[in-house]
Amino acid sequence: EVQLLESGGGLVQPGGSLRLSCAASGFTFSSYAISWVRQAPGKGLEWVSTINDGGDSTYYADSVKGRFTISRDNSENTLYLQMNSLRAEDTAVYYCAKSTVTRLFDYWGQGTLVTVSS
């Protein structure tokens, strides 16, 4: 059974940093691209970032480019999102999602809440 378990969310002040983790199991982690997708309270979904299976190609939404860094450790089956220079508009539930070859999201974690507020 595919499982994705996010952690690392919490309350952070504007301008602060946070590192999210996503522990994966139930599939061959190193064979799939993985993404972060976020959802602000009461809002729609927003794709944040994707990293390819090998970890050598990364993609970012314009809203986070230059502030967020996605990475993965295939030996630990873990995905990361380093978030710097956080803003109030980054407040959201952050989901990690397994990507298909065609860049759809077929499995989702339960999400971790990030709140940016003073």
Added chain:
Amino acid sequence: DIQMTQSPSSLSASVGDRVTITCRASQGINNYLAWYQQKPGKVPKLLLFAASTLLSGVPSRFSGSGSGTDFTLTISSLQPEDVATYHCQEYNSALLTFGGGTKVEIK
């Protein structure tokens, strides 16, 4: 960047009604359009891809159509378990984009 516009943002319909949700892309995306269902308090679930291909196990009352810039998701006979927010997603471009979501409720 591609913008995806969903309409309506919410709707209320009776059990058994036919429900149609529209998703419009700001530029052509061929048929690289997927739909997700997100029930209250749950994570999104992939329903359809390639505009009209249902995933295994998705009830046949769901259908999708469209190509280019205009797409629709139709529920032929709304059921209580279909209460959810529906999101479209384009996957034609390198930067993926979701629509704003459509909340479906029972009248």
